[in-house]
Amino acid sequence: MRGLSVLSRALRWALVGMTFSMLSNAIFEGSVIPSILIVGLPAWVIAFRKTFNLVIDFASPIPAWIVQRFGSFRSLATTEGVEGVLCLAVALVPNGWTYWKWLLLALSCLLLMTGQVIDVASEVFEVDAAGDDDNMLVKYSGYVAVIASVAGTLLGQVAGSALANASIMAMLLTSSALSFACALTRFRTREFMPGFGNDGEGGDDGDGSADESTAADTSHAPQRTPVTRLTRARLLIASLLLALIPSLWASYALLGIGSRYGSDMLTVVYAFGGVGSIIGSFVYMRLSAKLGMRAVSAIGAIATAISLAAVLVPEFAAVCVGWLINNLGYGLLAHGVIVSRQLLLSGGDLAKFSGRARFAYAIGGAVGTWGGWLGSAHWQILAVVALVLCRIHPVAQGHAWPGTALR
Numbered sequence: 001m002r003g004l005s006v007l008s009r010a011l012r013w014a015l016v017g018m019t020f021s022m023l024s025n026a027i028f029e030g031s032v033i034p035s036i037l038i039v040g041l042p043a044w045v046i047a048f049r050k051t052f053n054l055v056i057d058f059a060s061p062i063p064a065w066i067v068q069r070f071g072s073f074r075s076l077a078t079t080e081g082v083e084g085v086l087c088l089a090v091a092l093v094p095n096g097w098t099y100w101k102w103l104l105l106a107l108s109c110l111l112l113m114t115g116q117v118i119d120v121a122s123e124v125f126e127v128d129a130a131g132d133d134d135n136m137l138v139k140y141s142g143y144v145a146v147i148a149s150v151a152g153t154l155l156g157q158v159a160g161s162a163l164a165n166a167s168i169m170a171m172l173l174t175s176s177a178l179s180f181a182c183a184l185t186r187f188r189t190r191e192f193m194p195g196f197g198n199d200g201e202g203g204d205d206g207d208g209s210a211d212e213s214t215a216a217d218t219s220h221a222p223q224r225t226p227v228t229r230l231t232r233a234r235l236l237i238a239s240l241l242l243a244l245i246p247s248l249w250a251s252y253a254l255l256g257i258g259s260r261y262g263s264d265m266l267t268v269v270y271a272f273g274g275v276g277s278i279i280g281s282f283v284y285m286r287l288s289a290k291l292g293m294r295a296v297s298a299i300g301a302i303a304t305a306i307s308l309a310a311v312l313v314p315e316f317a318a319v320c321v322g323w324l325i326n327n328l329g330y331g332l333l334a335h336g337v338i339v340s341r342q343l344l345l346s347g348g349d350l351a352k353f354s355g356r357a358r359f360a361y362a363i364g365g366a367v368g369t370w371g372g373w374l375g376s377a378h379w380q381i382l383a384v385v386a387l388v389l390c391r392i393h394p395v396a397q398g399h400a401w402p403g404t405a406l407r
Helices: 002-006 009-039 044-058 061-070 072-092 100-130 134-166 168-191 209-220 229-261 263-291 293-311 316-344 347-374 376-392
Strands: none
Touching: 002 134, 009 044, 009 072, 009 100, 009 134, 009 168, 044 100, 044 347, 061 072, 061 100, 061 347, 072 100, 072 168, 100 134, 100 168, 100 316, 100 347, 134 168, 134 263, 134 316, 229 263, 229 293, 229 316, 229 347, 229 376, 263 293, 263 316, 293 316, 293 376, 316 347, 347 376
16 A cells, blocks of 8 residues: 555545545444344335435435535535434433334434435545546545455444444444544545635635535636536446446346355355455556556456356356456446546536436436346346446447546
8 A cells, every 4th residue: 555655645534534434334234234133123124224225316416416505525524423423322322212223223214315415525525635636536546446345345344243243332333433533534634635725715605604615615626628418428327337237137146046056155156256346446446547447447347248148157166257257347347437427527516417327326226126126037138138238338339538537
């Protein structure tokens, strides 16, 4: 991690905040299933929470409006502080209370809502912290990819499960402390942002603190060249396919693989997938700055297509290798699509577009899930359909969005 020194002080603090945020979220998510078992919540809670999450995804334009209205810094720091307060409040409620277990369910739903605001605000805040240095933003995204796969998915979820089994209160207090720490780092990041000292200058709209905060965020936002409607449409299609392709076939393929080779062998498949995700994050960190987002996304799309072909081979070894390549390729493709819009847009424009992209992602996830269910009896056909969708992906077709760091 010696390369961290190439990042600006603002982005280094942003990386610290992102790490705290990922750990807090992963710890809570890792504790959900153990907590349900420990407190005795019914199994339908899992389905309810997933459905609620889908509803929140469709409401993503609302968090985008919040970020546009109040600015990325205020939205981010305030929401993370609210998450800390919520976790702390539930932790202090006596667990002997009759409705305490339902309070945990309510908390998990509230955190899904606040998480949407944090996701959109973080996307804009990182662009503001990078200023006009697109190459530095790409390097920063590489570190985020590694931290997400190692600290977030691997360490955070394991820690969350272990903490919940030991003490749900300890898990809530840990998540709360990390949320507060994350909110504090946003203030440090803001201090080192380009043009921070000029926040109060040149503003005509002084009729409210929200307007002042938005004006301050706008002063940090780098100036981007206008993006055409065609480019925006391609980015939205890419976001839709990013959810549609895996939701169409992955879960139903796992059911088919489990039926063919035994459910105990799914653990091996999951392990290969986890290794692929970690490898993919390191590959992205190494290649993103050298090749640019267009090439990284194209490699991801090609790898995903290869993995789908491998999964169709009737050999368990081929399935494992295919799952590894699939997670590797999907990681490259996802980071490429998300960072591309950060390189093309900024400020309120990015917040608004991010809300639309998340809405498109939700549509893709819903269509893929139900479409996959309709064809679940023939999961191999679903993999073929997903393979075709990879081929028509804007990246796979060679359509590129303009921009220096995109290449």
